[in-house]
Amino acid sequence: MSAAVLLAAGCGREEIRVYRVPKEPQPMPEMPAEHPPPPAPRLTWRTPAGWEEVPAAGMRVASFRVTGPDGQPAEVSVIPLAGGGGDDLSNVNRWRSQVGLPAITAEELQQQAQPVTVAGQPAALYEAAGEATQILAVIYRREGTTWFFKMTGSPAGVAPQKPAFIEFVQGVRF
Numbered sequence: 001m002s003a004a005v006l007l008a009a010g011c012g013r014e015e016i017r018v019y020r021v022p023k024e025p026q027p028m029p030e031m032p033a034e035h036p037p038p039p040a041p042r043l044t045w046r047t048p049a050g051w052e053e054v055p056a057a058g059m060r061v062a063s064f065r066v067t068g069p070d071g072q073p074a075e076v077s078v079i080p081l082a083g084g085g086g087d088d089l090s091n092v093n094r095w096r097s098q099v100g101l102p103a104i105t106a107e108e109l110q111q112q113a114q115p116v117t118v119a120g121q122p123a124a125l126y127e128a129a130g131e132a133t134q135i136l137a138v139i140y141r142r143e144g145t146t147w148f149f150k151m152t153g154s155p156a157g158v159a160p161q162k163p164a165f166i167e168f169v170q171g172v173r174f
Helices: 001-009 088-098 105-111 155-171
Strands: 051-054 062-067 071-081 114-118 120-127 136-140 145-153
Touching: 001 071, 051 071, 062 155, 071 155, 088 105, 088 120, 105 120, 114 136, 120 145, 120 155, 136 155
Parallel strands: none
Antiparallel strands: 051 062, 062 071, 071 145, 114 120, 120 136, 136 145
């Protein structure tokens, strides 16, 4: 019986206390000194008439706001991705999905690829036009980086800008 009394009395504590202690932050692993990230190449271009350069944010290295003839807006982005950036078919089908179009096959992709040049080198222009949104996109691979030049907006804002977009892409220099 004396053991039961001792157990009931415990250690003289009358209440249970719970403490929350935040975890200590873990240090981020550092890249070895022999593998620094490559410097991003500088681009030069001529801004087409009616395009307004806006501050680039996020992954973009250049951004433009475009206003079509009827005041319809569009935007242009230039985004470099290290490595492959995904295959063309996956990218094109993602853009097609964004404008409400069904996916296409690899054979159909070859038929839709329009040849253009970027910095004097071959690239491919793809179009995806839905009822409310149209996308023009050029995929260009250079020195381990995939470059995406993309115009997005309403069909009324994008379609009339296609010649200016192609001229812009073909005028880019590294």
